[in-house]
Amino acid sequence: MRTNILHIGAGELNYEIRNIVMVGERLQKMGVPVNWENIGDPVAKGEEVPQWMKDIVAEVVQEDGAYAYSPTKGVVATREYIAAETNRLGGAQIDAEDVIFFNGLGDAISKVFGFLKRTARVVVPTPSYTTHSSAEAAHAGAEPVTYILDPNHLWYPDLEDIENHIKYNPAVAGILVINPDNPTGAVYPADVLRAIVDICEKNDLFLICDEIYQNMTYNGTTSVPLCTVIGDKVPALCMRGISKEMPWPGARCGWIEVYNGHRDPMFECYVQSIVNAKMLEVCSTTLPQMVFPRIKQHPLYPEYLRQRVERYERYSNIAYDTLKNVKGMLVNRANGAFYMSAAFEEGLLNHRQTLEIRDDRVRAIVEELVDGPEVEPDKRFVYYLLAATGICVVPLSSFATELHGFRITLLEKDEKRFRAIFNTIAESIQRYLCSA
Ligand SMILES: Cc1ncc(COP(=O)(O)O)c(C=O)c1O
Numbered sequence: 001m002r003t004n005i006l007h008i009g010a011g012e013l014n015y016e017i018r019n020i021v022m023v024g025e026r027l028q029k030m031g032v033p034v035n036w037e038n039i040g041d042p043v044a045k046g047e048e049v050p051q052w053m054k055d056i057v058a059e060v061v062q063e064d065g066a067y068a069y070s071p072t073k074g075v076v077a078t079r080e081y082i083a084a085e086t087n088r089l090g091g092a093q094i095d096a097e098d099v100i101f102f103n104g105l106g107d108a109i110s111k112v113f114g115f116l117k118r119t120a121r122v123v124v125p126t127p128s129y130t131t132h133s134s135a136e137a138a139h140a141g142a143e144p145v146t147y148i149l150d151p152n153h154l155w156y157p158d159l160e161d162i163e164n165h166i167k168y169n170p171a172v173a174g175i176l177v178i179n180p181d182n183p184t185g186a187v188y189p190a191d192v193l194r195a196i197v198d199i200c201e202k203n204d205l206f207l208i209c210d211e212i213y214q215n216m217t218y219n220g221t222t223s224v225p226l227c228t229v230i231g232d233k234v235p236a237l238c239m240r241g242i243s244k245e246m247p248w249p250g251a252r253c254g255w256i257e258v259y260n261g262h263r264d265p266m267f268e269c270y271v272q273s274i275v276n277a278k279m280l281e282v283c284s285t286t287l288p289q290m291v292f293p294r295i296k297q298h299p300l301y302p303e304y305l306r307q308r309v310e311r312y313e314r315y316s317n318i319a320y321d322t323l324k325n326v327k328g329m330l331v332n333r334a335n336g337a338f339y340m341s342a343a344f345e346e347g348l349l350n351h352r353q354t355l356e357i358r359d360d361r362v363r364a365i366v367e368e369l370v371d372g373p374e375v376e377p378d379k380r381f382v383y384y385l386l387a388a389t390g391i392c393v394v395p396l397s398s399f400a401t402e403l404h405g406f407r408i409t410l411l412e413k414d415e416k417r418f419r420a421i422f423n424t425i426a427e428s429i430q431r432y433l434c435s436a
Contacts, residue, residue, distance in 0.1 A: 349381060
């Protein structure tokens with residue numbers, strides 16, 4: 001190329017949640033029976049979409065409007081419904097103009113960070129859901145600025161660490177919170193969220209809160225919606241969507257609610273630039289937006305969601321009880337979403353540890369993949385686990401963290417198989433750690 005065509009952030013875009021699929025598929029072709037525990041798609045993991053939901057979709061498909069463009073911000077009636085639901089919670093009051101639809105939160109995230117001034121940074125959690133941390137890093141062309149989620153304290157945000165980042169890095173303009181969290185499954189208490197809002201207020205920052213798992217909490221926890229604690233000063237973007245809850249990830253449908261959007265002229269301009277970017281694409285997909293309120297208001301919806309959440313609660317406890325006593329592991333019980341992260345205690349992993357892989361061809365592939373000191377030690381563990389047992393999880397180090405471990409989903413529906421998977425992981429960890 002006569003001129004450099006690479007974007008400054010090109011090197012920051014890496015999505016191990018899907019990268020590992022390529023390795024899994026390669027091994028699958030060689031006869032390794034793979035259990036996909038890596039990706040947060042309930043439908044792909046066997047969640048049956050209820051007939052009444054399919055009937056609603058089939059009904060809406062009969063309406064010509066479902067084939068038309070929608071307004072840039074989204075279907076008006078749906079935005080009005082969402083605004084009314086938020087207002088019912090009694091906190092920040094919004095109207096339909098404060099609701100902006102996107103083609104999934106993935107689209108929202110890339111615009112929110114993509115249209116932020118390059119030198120302005122949003123401090124993101126570590127570990128962090130990669131789509132956020134990579135998009136933020138790519139916009140800046142630099143590594144993400146991260147605050148700690150503490151595995152020794154239920155994966156809660158380290159407030160002092162957040163304050164230090166703000167104090168010593170004047171480029172920080174905002175804070176990202178994911179609550180309930182992916183990849184840790186943590187649900188933050190109201191006072192933690194309030195403290196973060198206070199930090200924003202004190203330092204003139206904006207807040208982004210990803211609440212895609214808002215209604216999926218268990219073990220006696222509830223996730224406090226940002227709108228109920230944001231007050232009337234801090235400008236904020238709250239992200240929600242239908243991928244996990246409905247569940248309809250293939251619809252690519254999510255939205256942003258803007259709180260206190262008129263408090264700060266620069267923030268207002270920034271939000272308008274995001275809307276303008278959407279305008280260049282005309283709008284987001286119409287059909288799921290039309291479907292959403294009808295599904296949410298269906299009399300069977302609460303019970304449908306309750307049953308799923310109850311299963312995640314049961315499975316989070318099975319997972320926790322199986323891994324909590326494994327020597328060398330830091331494990332917290334997931335209380336929300338459908339993931340759990342387990343971290344190895346520092347210094348336990350090395351580049352000599354292995355698991356027995358009987359098939360020579362499979363072993364050769366894994367040895368090649370983990371060859372070299374630059375390969376993160378938890379990636380090495382994850383590849384060996386995959387090849388030796390067929391269990392596919394994601395290395396924790398790929399979630400913008402220096403911790404080593406893995407993230408696993410709680411989505412496997414068959415309880416017997418779920419228990420077997422966790423027992424196998426527990427045994428494999430012990431064998432792996434003792435192997436060298
Ligand atoms: C915290 C979080 N935010 C956003 C997304 C992406 O959602 P969408 O399917 O709407 O792009 C995910 C998907 O796993 C997620 O875990």
